[in-house]
Amino acid sequence: MSIAVRQVTKRFDSSFVAVDNVSLAIASGSLTALLGPSGSGKSTLLRIIAGLETPDEGRVSILGEDVTRIPPQKREVGFVFQHYAAFKHMTVRDNVGFGLKIRKRPKAGIRATVDDLLGLVQLDGLADRYPGQLSGGQRQRMALARALAVEPKVLLLDEPFGALDARVRKELRAWLRRLHEEVHVTTVLVTHDQEEAMDVADRVTVMNEGRIEQSGKPRDLYEHPANEFVMSFVGPVNRLGEEWIRPHDLELRLEPNGTTSEAMIQRIVHLGFEVRVELVLDDGRHVSAQVTRREVEELELLEGQIIYVRPSRTTVFA
Amino acid sequence: MPARTGASRRAGGLVLGLSTAYLTLIVLIPIAAVVAASFEGGLSAFWDEVTSPGAVAALKLTFVASLLVVLVNAVTGTLIAWVLVRDDFRGKGVVNAVIDLPFALPTIVAGLTLLAVYGPGSPLGVDVAYTRAAVVLALLFVTLPFVVRAVQPVLVELDREMEEAAASLGARPLTTFRRIILPNLMPAVLSGAALSFGKAVGEFGAVVLISGNIPFDTEVASVNIFKSIESGEQAAAAAVSVVLLVLSFVVLAAADVLERRSRRHDA
Amino acid sequence: MRSSAGSRYALRTLALGYLLLLLVLPCSMIVYSTFRDGLAPVWEALTDPSFVSALELTLIAVGIAVPVNTIFGVMCAIALVRRPPKHGAWLVNSMIGLPLALSPVVVGLALVLVYGQDGWLGSWFEESGIQIIFSTPGIVLATIFVTLPFVVREVIPVLREVGTDQDEAARTLGASRFQTFRRITLPAIRWGVAYGVVLTTARALGEYGAVAVVSGRIAGKTETLTLHVDEEYLRFNEVAAFTTSLVLAVLAVLTLVAMNAFKPKEYKEVADVDRRPPSHETV
Numbered sequence: 001m002s003i004a005v006r007q008v009t010k011r012f013d014s015s016f017v018a019v020d021n022v023s024l025a026i027a028s029g030s031l032t033a034l035l036g037p038s039g040s041g042k043s044t045l046l047r048i049i050a051g052l053e054t055p056d057e058g059r060v061s062i063l064g065e066d067v068t069r070i071p072p073q074k075r076e077v078g079f080v081f082q083h084y085a086a087f088k089h090m091t092v093r094d095n096v097g098f099g100l101k102i103r104k105r106p107k108a109g110i111r112a113t114v115d116d117l118l119g120l121v122q123l124d125g126l127a128d129r130y131p132g133q134l135s136g137g138q139r140q141r142m143a144l145a146r147a148l149a150v151e152p153k154v155l156l157l158d159e160p161f162g163a164l165d166a167r168v169r170k171e172l173r174a175w176l177r178r179l180h181e182e183v184h185v186t187t188v189l190v191t192h193d194q195e196e197a198m199d200v201a202d203r204v205t206v207m208n209e210g211r212i213e214q215s216g217k218p219r220d221l222y223e224h225p226a227n228e229f230v231m232s233f234v235g236p237v238n239r240l241g242e243e244w245i246r247p248h249d250l251e252l253r254l255e256p257n258g259t260t261s262e263a264m265i266q267r268i269v270h271l272g273f274e275v276r277v278e279l280v281l282d283d284g285r286h287v288s289a290q291v292t293r294r295e296v297e298e299l300e301l302l303e304g305q306i307i308y309v310r311p312s313r314t315t316v317f318a
Numbered sequence: 319m320p321a322r323t324g325a326s327r328r329a330g331g332l333v334l335g336l337s338t339a340y341l342t343l344i345v346l347i348p349i350a351a352v353v354a355a356s357f358e359g360g361l362s363a364f365w366d367e368v369t370s371p372g373a374v375a376a377l378k379l380t381f382v383a384s385l386l387v388v389l390v391n392a393v394t395g396t397l398i399a400w401v402l403v404r405d406d407f408r409g410k411g412v413v414n415a416v417i418d419l420p421f422a423l424p425t426i427v428a429g430l431t432l433l434a435v436y437g438p439g440s441p442l443g444v445d446v447a448y449t450r451a452a453v454v455l456a457l458l459f460v461t462l463p464f465v466v467r468a469v470q471p472v473l474v475e476l477d478r479e480m481e482e483a484a485a486s487l488g489a490r491p492l493t494t495f496r497r498i499i500l501p502n503l504m505p506a507v508l509s510g511a512a513l514s515f516g517k518a519v520g521e522f523g524a525v526v527l528i529s530g531n532i533p534f535d536t537e538v539a540s541v542n543i544f545k546s547i548e549s550g551e552q553a554a555a556a557a558v559s560v561v562l563l564v565l566s567f568v569v570l571a572a573a574d575v576l577e578r579r580s581r582r583h584d585a
Numbered sequence: 586m587r588s589s590a591g592s593r594y595a596l597r598t599l600a601l602g603y604l605l606l607l608l609v610l611p612c613s614m615i616v617y618s619t620f621r622d623g624l625a626p627v628w629e630a631l632t633d634p635s636f637v638s639a640l641e642l643t644l645i646a647v648g649i650a651v652p653v654n655t656i657f658g659v660m661c662a663i664a665l666v667r668r669p670p671k672h673g674a675w676l677v678n679s680m681i682g683l684p685l686a687l688s689p690v691v692v693g694l695a696l697v698l699v700y701g702q703d704g705w706l707g708s709w710f711e712e713s714g715i716q717i718i719f720s721t722p723g724i725v726l727a728t729i730f731v732t733l734p735f736v737v738r739e740v741i742p743v744l745r746e747v748g749t750d751q752d753e754a755a756r757t758l759g760a761s762r763f764q765t766f767r768r769i770t771l772p773a774i775r776w777g778v779a780y781g782v783v784l785t786t787a788r789a790l791g792e793y794g795a796v797a798v799v800s801g802r803i804a805g806k807t808e809t810l811t812l813h814v815d816e817e818y819l820r821f822n823e824v825a826a827f828t829t830s831l832v833l834a835v836l837a838v839l840t841l842v843a844m845n846a847f848k849p850k851e852y853k854e855v856a857d858v859d860r861r862p863p864s865h866e867t868v
Binding site for chain 2: 589596597603610611612661667668684688692695696698699706726730784787790814815833838842845
């Protein structure tokens, strides 16, 4: 196990419990996402692994070594911040080479390593610029290169794409996955964006209010959520009483057949290939179904139309 | 903006005009008088006054003492600002308020009390009265707040994540301070240092009691000017004043350039 | 980043030690030296007519300089921020900053050269029978000169930050220029003005060098409190000198309290030791 977190608790101001008795194991070479809403404790947990916060209880080990009392300088972790934390008074080259410089590596060696890394993150040619002259996406890639330069045992990313706009975010997401395949450093990524977590990670750990709700492969979390929180956080969901239904599990028919309920189409929203159909049931409850464009055309669905719906699959939590 | 009527335009111009007139009367004319008086006997007379042994000695002492004070303040001011921003202890609020005491306390009172503590009859047994050390001491007192107050807001705003990034990359606290924090504090330190220098070269009240004003020894430029005025040698006084003025401006301009150069990395 | 407890204590001790030796000790000496020989000499010093007239003169100088420079300060700040002049803004700003850069004795010299008997304007005043130098008007003028910048410099950034939106809204709602100024602009800048007034008052009370040149030091007539301190010390009346100093120091402390109350936020210290994660970092 690359990282082992054992029964870690962290409080702030003696009353607010940010991380509540959390235990977690992260496999070597994997890319794990810590997913959860604001205040769930995921960033604090990440910072505890990095040594930027000290837990009040519990232990942290990296590669078998107990690092709980060891300061961040000595843990050999790479950390990437949401707002880049670029050394704004240094050039890109000096930023990336910083870790090597303070380890007193020879100058020629540093130069070569930095150039390699800049090539890896596709920032060649920008080595002599200052962070202030780069775009957000470029700054974040620089931050990644900087963290990787010292060959860390683990790579920790705290909402690395949070400050970037949507399109750049998606590009960098894919790019991070490719980088991980190439470099294979154990990576932990904190995010509140479930799409990002599912897209990028081998394993996802969902956190809420300082506790872990569920850990597993993205597909497992989606198809077999442990509780309502995970189900509703990891994807869109309809709730009808005790039953939880995914929008794509709602079948639409033009004729009733005894197992269907009547509903009126309130709105049809075309989101590219997928279409969301917002419905009102006869008892006034609102649900939405997700269908393909072809289905909409074949069934000739229109707003205001009465149709019949039936869940093909529901989930109930004890 | 809503359309400006002719009357409102005139009113606005009037306010600016009045302000400029006030400034001209109160500030510009008197300063012009000083410059004029210094060159009254022509360039050669000016040069004679400025190079007279007494004036040279006073100016040298003033310049060296002020420079020394600035260097000390750069260090102690940053240290104090650091402790006020990054540390926490009972009574910190009071300490923070006390920093401004040299701004609020009359300079003559400052000089008197420094004399009481560090002069003859000192409770600490330390007597530096009538020495050059006394000059430096007095100047340290009156320039204390400048670097502290310049650095404090910058330190508060400093991106802590840069320091955390440095730590995660393996930098120990001292390295982080030297390579990350200090470069980002430099503009503020320089700014505070320049203000310190300006205050120090012109300081009169704090120095006049404790230094003894011994010509060629502990007489600073401002005292030299004062003595010239008292003996009716207005041209001599004006000449040395002009030198002080030029010195202040050169330092302020240099500090401005340095500050702007260090700020070029701000996104 | 938290530095070790050891280094924190070391830095704290160094900083506080420096402040103790340089600031605290001397200021405590004022109190000690004042009451060293008991209360009687103190009372004598306070009731001495030269002290009383020095107090009066100081209060007159403050009482004139502060309102005059406040009005000028607000007016000038508004002129510079709302209608910046196309050319020569640098000159205006330099003139405003000049009193801060000048040695007080140079200020005194400048005033003597202009308003003294042989001065540029002095001879004109002389004929009208008004004496400026070596008299009260000179002292008031010196005080006005050295306290000129404070209100302007404090109001300008506040005015910039407040912006014109509120004023524009008021105008569209029908307020006249004066109404807008009185009801919208002035309240918006009041803390900047207050802080500037406090700084102005402190400086006016404490001015020494400029008035030393300009006053002629006729005890009972042209002495301010600061000059009185000097005078009594030179006459070996130490208790009187320290008593006057104590009065000034008490006023200084009151000023400090006022300064702290009105100070712009950036200077208030921030406790860092056990901080919560800042709001922009999601927890």
